[in-house]
Amino acid sequence: MLKKTFLNAEHNVLGARMVDFGGWEMPVNYGSQVDEHHAVRRDAGMFDVSHMVVFDVRGKDARTFLRYALANNIDKLQDVGRAFYTCFLNERGGVIDDMIVYFLDDFLFRVVLNAGTADKDIALLEALRTRQESEVTFERRDDLGILAVQGPNAATLLWKVLPEVKENAGALAPFHAIIDGDYFIARTGYTGEDGFEIIAPHETIKTLWQDLLEARVKPCGLGARDTLRLEAGMALYGQEMDEAVTPLEAGLGWTVDLKSKRDFIGKEALLAQKPIRRFVGLLLLEAGGVLRAHQIVHTKYGDGEITSGTFSPTLNQSIALARVPSAVEDGATVEVSVRNKRLAARVVKPPFARHGKILVEPVKS
Amino acid sequence: MSQIPNNLKYTKTHEWVRVEKDGTITVGITDHAQEALGDLVFVELPETGRTLAQDEACAVVESVKAASDIYAPVTGTVVEANGAVADAPETINRDAYEAWLFKMKPTNAANLDSLLDADAYAQESA
Known part of the structure; x- marks a missing residue:
């Protein structure tokens, strides 16, 4: 049901x-x-x-709790009302969920969780609270x-x-x-x-x-x-990343603070990781189908895989997000297996389009 | 409710079939199928002259959401493919029974007996 x-x-x-x-x-x-x-x-x-879950974290040590729980540094949120995007990681650096966190006052942070992962997130946060002997309170709204x-x-x-x-x-x-x-x-x-x-x-x-x-x-x-x-180059949990993929291989390195002394779940694993794949955009260069998740990307440095693909209404062409060997450069031409054919695609830096504008060089026709 | 014209035959895999006076058949996808797929953006058609077995995957339609195989309703030969629909897949969304995909010459007219009539297809696609 x-x-x-x-x-x-x-x-x-x-x-x-x-x-x-x-x-x-x-x-x-x-x-x-x-x-x-x-x-x-x-x-x-x-x-x-409304399928997404609003989750409030309250208490005088709410900031301390989130500082360790989240991959992005909660101390970036100093002004009331400020928000950021962050991943919640496991000890291996894999992504348990991604979320936006809003700093509402010194004792209240509001977190919006993905529908499919919220139960798991909350159980893990409760376990962490017990381990940390934290006094924060949780409220699922x-x-x-x-x-x-x-x-x-x-x-x-x-x-x-x-x-x-x-x-x-x-x-x-x-x-x-x-x-x-x-x-x-x-x-x-x-x-x-x-x-x-x-x-x-x-x-x-x-x-x-x-x-x-x-x-x-x-x-x-x-x-x-x-x-x-x-088109906006934004990751979707379960497509671009999951518990087996770190933010560094999902184009989310910018959301992870590895420079400060702050410790957080997954930090050690991320510091030890030497990413061999990187997150890119693909623009289909010829007719012959639509790029879709799980299609294989053939490059001269080895194979990669599409994580999300579709037909872009703004570009009027098929586009995709993909993970490819790190050596593959922006602007390179690669081939994607679409059914029984190999179709040429250009490697581009996402986003493809934002604020009504196309941000990648269009395909010459 | 999707349209299911009475004068056509149908398959369980959501193709419609019109039997022409010269014995050839015209094939497309049903209104129910275009509605389920959503905005169509790519169509790949079989080449003229290709021989197809009944239920053989022979064409592909892709929407923004998903790709779907099209199956030969009968055994026979492709006599014409609709290049206009390949150039403008969205015409299928506008009128699925106008935007045909390909025409075939059936090898064995008895194959046509295995197709569904409108009532049977209405039940199939309910």
Whole structure:
């Protein structure tokens, strides 16, 4: 039996195509996934991401606890409202989950966990708390839902329907959040566009969904969410990384602080690792199919593998994220096995597109 | 609800088949199939003259989401492939019964008896 978010009926009314996503029945698209994608790059779209888990870490030693638990350095978050992206690692440096952490006050950090990994994360954090004899308290906020409103017009449309919140949140900078009454509003997202992630009680989110629909914000499914994040070069847990892959091989080295003296779970393993593969983007150079996860990438230094691939609506060409031998350089031409053919692809540095613009050299046709 | 025209035959693998007056058949994917696949972005068709066995994988359609094989509804020879649909795969999303993929000359007309009618396909795709 699949779990449903409190917006399930709203999705069905709109004729959404529902799929099983990590045990949740979620909308993959409402109509054309490509139209939904373009709406976010050019205008504004919204995503129900209430399957993700809001998890609050409280207490006077919350910072101390997270300093050791997370791969990114919690001490980077000094101003109230500041947020960052981080991995949660195992002792081998493998990724247990990735998440955004918001610093709300000296005794409260809010963490947003992936739906499929949240139970595992929380069990491990509880075990760590016991081992550390920490006094932090955990609260899983299943009473809250999450709505992502993304796109160049997201701010204008959001403030149109929430004028009372604009006063406090209107000037919110990227990777910052604010609490205003029932609303937690963060200027974060997973699309490579400006936008917000709004966390609030179920009924509040339901009203906001209706108001945004009336304001002509396009409802978008997980299909568009995936093509948008792939164009933006953002990793998806379970695709780009898992417990057997370290952040250093998933293009996430920038999120790991190895320079400070701070100790954290997985640090020793990361310091010892000499990555032999690196994370790159691929741009398909010829017709013949679509790049997909698990296809083999043939290079002169050995084989690599695609971790996520799709057709990019913005580039009108197939693109992929891949792990290849470290010696493979940006700009190199490689071959990808697509069914019974080998198709040429160019190695590029992600992202492919953000803020409505193509960021890689297009294929000459 | 997806469209299932009464004048066509169908396969369990979501191809539609129109039997033409000259005995050839025209093959495409059903409305149900295009809806399930979503926005189509790539089509690979069999070459004209290729001999196919019934149920042989002979073409591929790919959407943003997924790739799907297309199977020969009967044993026979490919007499024409629709280059226009390969150039514009999205036309399948607009009208799956207009945007045909290929035409075949069946070797044995009795093969056609194994295809589903609209009612049987409606049950199959429910």
